[in-house]
Amino acid sequence: xMDVSQYLDVFIEESKEHLETLNExxxxxxxxxxxxxxxxxxxxxxxxxxxxxxxxxxxxxSQLTHAMEDVLDGIRNNKLRAGEAIIDLLFKCLDALEKSxxxxxxxxxxxxxDFSELIEKLEKFASQNAFQIESLPKPDNKEKIAExxxxxxxxxxxATVSDMDQYERSVIKTALDMNMNIYKIHIVLDAGCLLKxxxxxxxxxxxxxxxxxxxxxxxAEDIENEKFDNSFSITLISNEDKDFIARLLDNIPEIHKITxxxxxxxxxxxxxxxxxxxxxxDNISRGRTESVQNANGHLxxxxxxxxxxxxxxxxxxxxxxLIIQKTRLDEILNSDRAQSYSETLEYLERITTNLHDAVMKxxxxxxxxxFNRFPRLIRDLSRELNKEINLVMSGQxxxxxxxxxxxxxxxxxxxxxxxxxHGIEPVEERIKSGKDRAGxxxxxxxxxxxxxxIEVRDDGRGIDLxxxxxxxxxxxxxxxxxxxxxxxxxxxxxxFLPSFSTAEKITDVSGRxxxxxxxxxxxxxxxxxxxxxTEPGAGSRFTIRLPLTLAIIRALxxxxxxxxxxxPLSSVNxxxxxxxxxxxxxxxxxxxxxxxxIIPVIWLNEILELDIPxxxxxVLTVVVIQRGERLTGLVVDSYIGQQEVVIKSLGKYLSGxxxxxxxxILGDGNVALILDxxxxx
Amino acid sequence: MAARENQKYLEIELGKESxxxxxxxxxxxxxxxxxxxxVPKAPRYIKGVINLxxxxxxxxxxxxxxxxxxxxxxxxxxxxxxxxxxIKMGLLVDGVNEIVTIDDSLLKTDTxxxxxxxxxxxxxxxxxxxxxxxNVEKILEQDY
Numbered sequence: 001x002m003d004v005s006q007y008l009d010v011f012i013e014e015s016k017e018h019l020e021t022l023n024e025x026x027x028x029x030x031x032x033x034x035x036x037x038x039x040x041x042x043x044x045x046x047x048x049x050x051x052x053x054x055x056x057x058x059x060x061x062s063q064l065t066h067a068m069e070d071v072l073d074g075i076r077n078n079k080l081r082a083g084e085a086i087i088d089l090l091f092k093c094l095d096a097l098e099k100s101x102x103x104x105x106x107x108x109x110x111x112x113x114d115f116s117e118l119i120e121k122l123e124k125f126a127s128q129n130a131f132q133i134e135s136l137p138k139p140d141n142k143e144k145i146a147e148x149x150x151x152x153x154x155x156x157x158x159a160t161v162s163d164m165d166q167y168e169r170s171v172i173k174t175a176l177d178m179n180m181n182i183y184k185i186h187i188v189l190d191a192g193c194l195l196k197x198x199x200x201x202x203x204x205x206x207x208x209x210x211x212x213x214x215x216x217x218x219x220a221e222d223i224e225n226e227k228f229d230n231s232f233s234i235t236l237i238s239n240e241d242k243d244f245i246a247r248l249l250d251n252i253p254e255i256h257k258i259t260x261x262x263x264x265x266x267x268x269x270x271x272x273x274x275x276x277x278x279x280x281x282d283n284i285s286r287g288r289t290e291s292v293q294n295a296n297g298h299l300x301x302x303x304x305x306x307x308x309x310x311x312x313x314x315x316x317x318x319x320x321x322l323i324i325q326k327t328r329l330d331e332i333l334n335s336d337r338a339q340s341y342s343e344t345l346e347y348l349e350r351i352t353t354n355l356h357d358a359v360m361k362x363x364x365x366x367x368x369x370x371f372n373r374f375p376r377l378i379r380d381l382s383r384e385l386n387k388e389i390n391l392v393m394s395g396q397x398x399x400x401x402x403x404x405x406x407x408x409x410x411x412x413x414x415x416x417x418x419x420x421x422h423g424i425e426p427v428e429e430r431i432k433s434g435k436d437r438a439g440x441x442x443x444x445x446x447x448x449x450x451x452x453x454i455e456v457r458d459d460g461r462g463i464d465l466x467x468x469x470x471x472x473x474x475x476x477x478x479x480x481x482x483x484x485x486x487x488x489x490x491x492x493x494x495x496f497l498p499s500f501s502t503a504e505k506i507t508d509v510s511g512r513x514x515x516x517x518x519x520x521x522x523x524x525x526x527x528x529x530x531x532x533x534t535e536p537g538a539g540s541r542f543t544i545r546l547p548l549t550l551a552i553i554r555a556l557x558x559x560x561x562x563x564x565x566x567x568p569l570s571s572v573n574x575x576x577x578x579x580x581x582x583x584x585x586x587x588x589x590x591x592x593x594x595x596x597x598i599i600p601v602i603w604l605n606e607i608l609e610l611d612i613p614x615x616x617x618x619v620l621t622v623v624v625i626q627r628g629e630r631l632t633g634l635v636v637d638s639y640i641g642q643q644e645v646v647i648k649s650l651g652k653y654l655s656g657x658x659x660x661x662x663x664x665i666l667g668d669g670n671v672a673l674i675l676d677x678x679x680x681x
Numbered sequence: 682m683a684a685r686e687n688q689k690y691l692e693i694e695l696g697k698e699s700x701x702x703x704x705x706x707x708x709x710x711x712x713x714x715x716x717x718x719x720v721p722k723a724p725r726y727i728k729g730v731i732n733l734x735x736x737x738x739x740x741x742x743x744x745x746x747x748x749x750x751x752x753x754x755x756x757x758x759x760x761x762x763x764x765x766x767x768i769k770m771g772l773l774v775d776g777v778n779e780i781v782t783i784d785d786s787l788l789k790t791d792t793x794x795x796x797x798x799x800x801x802x803x804x805x806x807x808x809x810x811x812x813x814x815x816n817v818e819k820i821l822e823q824d825y
Contacts, residue, residue: 608721671718
């Protein structure tokens with residue numbers, strides 16, 4: 001067996017994509033069992049997955065996908081109906097495959113899960129299918145292959161339509177009517193070709209990108225199982241011309257000979273030109289540009305490049321360095337005003353800004369890649385909870401930094417589970433209160449200035465604030481007396497305390513100890529914030545705000561003692577100067593009043609353990625930071641100004657210091673620490 | 682204790698003592714004239730962080746970490762960047778001498794003077810005497 005480990009990464013990536021397609025298509029088929037496009041899509045994905053896993057030697061996966069393919073084929077050919085039982089079973093198979101792929105990603109082994117039960121069930125469905133096939137007049141392909149089992153290196157008979165069955169003939173006729181080309185391609189592999197099935201698979205895959213394979217001899221299945229000698233034939237329908245197809249195949253190594261015969265119509269056939277690979281080399285050089293345009297066809301494909309995130313980080317680091325140098329020049333300029341510097345600097349600034357934008361854009365990924373798995377989640381949840389739930393998603397094309405995308409899935413799943421479990425009422429209850437049978441969960445993403453807002457909203461029963469109050473008192477979080485003074489917002493805040501859950505019964509879905517506090521912590525660690533609004537009887541809304549980009553932020557530089565600190569400008573509400581006497585002592589903290597609002601004051605030198613005498617001056621400089629609705633005043637010695645800073649990590653060793661979000665390098669090369677407003681407010 | 686024959690160590694100075702650090706752990710040796718930015722709420726033996734060619738790295742007072750007096754910076758002081766697992770750390774030392782080779786395996790001693798024994802891997806024989814080898818992994822372990 002060939003060493004395939006080098007393809008493992010590609011295999012895992014592509015398998016994930018195919019699984020996603022499968023999930024998505026299956027959901028659509030469940031809603032619209034007659035949707036032929038989806039059925040074809042799902043069949044293709046399953047087929048490719050089967051081929052890939054077989055090539056990689058993951059036999060359990062390939063056996064399972066093979067069994068799935070049989071069932072899907074039945075659905076495709078209208079021999080099986082995509083009923084509930086089949087769809088459920090297929091979903092279970094997808095879950096099993098996903099587990100295998102995760103296991104492969106972790107250990108390069110496909111795991112020991114037993115698929116036999118699934119396969120057995122699939123086969124039961126497929127055999128119903130087979131039984132029905134028998135009663136149909138379509139000739140059996142298998143027999144045909146047996147009788148014409150070709151010999152190695154044999155030049156094929158010119159293709160005639162006569163050795164095709166009814167089905168293929170009608171497909172060919174339709175294709176000809178649509179002015180498409182039909183080729184019979186005979187391929188002889190090198191005698192020394194070690195992994196014939198894999199090579200054949202590559203050929204199939206390449207051709208499938210530019211057309212549709214309607215027939216192969218021996219059958220695709222036998223080829224995959226290496227049940228063929230050195231040659232096989234394919235019938236292909238394509239928009240491309242013959243030369244193009246020939247060049248495509250030419251680029252695949254280990255092919256001894258290619259013969260392409262065009263089938264013109266009916267019984268007429270154009271004689272094939274047997275071609276040695278070298279003959280095409282001229283064509284390649286002159287036909288390249290054209291073929292790239294041709295190759296596009298009708299498929300809508302986004303061209304993507306997979307880039308190692310470390311390479312992007314490196315690029316980003318370089319840009320950061322550039323920005324730092326620019327800032328340094330800025331400082332030189334301020335001390336020494338030479339005119340020519342200024343122009344250079346402006347130019348430099350433009351370049352760095354553009355470069356920065358470009359790099360950041362590369363890191364942006366549509367939230368779709370996270371949202372994709374939610375329809376399936378909600379489907380499963382509605383089954384599990386025996387509720388009717390519709391998920392309505394919008395704004396999937398909103399883009400977020402890759403780092404955020406990787407982290408945001410988990411908190412969103414949690415919120416969706418919450419809505420489904422606690423928010424949406426059972427059908428009877430909804431009918432009783434005059435609502436639609438089916439509950440709705442709206443998941444939206446949109447831009448809002450420098451933020452991306454993701455909202456999870458439901459039209460369920462809303463949060464029972466009275467119950468929140470009771471639970472909080474019962475658990476000793478607040479006292480009975482305190483609770484009386486708690487308003488809506490304060491009660492909602494309680495929900496975010498560790499392991500606070502109002503679910504009456506612990507279900508499988510939510511309430512297993514990971515509460516909203518975990519969601520909040522995750523979102524804050526991404527530099528975002530979360531807010532909740534609820535209307536009894538009408539539903540709840542969770543609003544998540546995330547910064548567009550993470551690595552570079554605008555910050556306010558302040559001085560405390562002889563140290564400089566950066567405060568993210570996004571959390572700065574304003575800077576005020578107040579008289580020392582305006583600060584009042586309340587029972588446990590100092591506050592001052594700003595526009596009728598009571599704002600707590602924190603002396604940063606105390607928090608930051610700075611050993612300097614307390615500011616004795618009469619006028620205090622207070623940076624007011626905002627977190628959600630809440631304002632907090634931070635007393636600093638002075639502020640230096642605002643500038644763009646590149647956030648760098650303090651490293652793992654110091655990651656436990658929660659008041660510090662990171663560090664940045666200033667224009668003079670020194671390090672300034674970035675304060676985390678979420679942990680100070 | 683695993684045998685570490687023919688290992689090379691960098692001999693460093695702390696006060697009047699010298700210690701060996703496995704050169705496999707060392708990324709670079711730098712002058713100690715870099716500006717160190719204090720980090721609040723960090724353990725006392727963490728002097729702060731430095732900017733080393735665009736990378737932020739914490740710096741540790743090795744003497745304090747070994748429960749000896751706080752160091753005083755001199756022209757001979759150096760910051761040695763070491764790596765263990767995924768932690769990178771600058772170790773502040775009073776000076777660096779030479780690279781020594783330890784011929785035999787390290788001998789574990791019970792009488793390591795001054796330093797917390799956990800931080801000592803053992804003692805090794807070098808051409809002109811013995812050298813105490815530091816346990817870098819242990820030193821970089823967080824204990825706060």
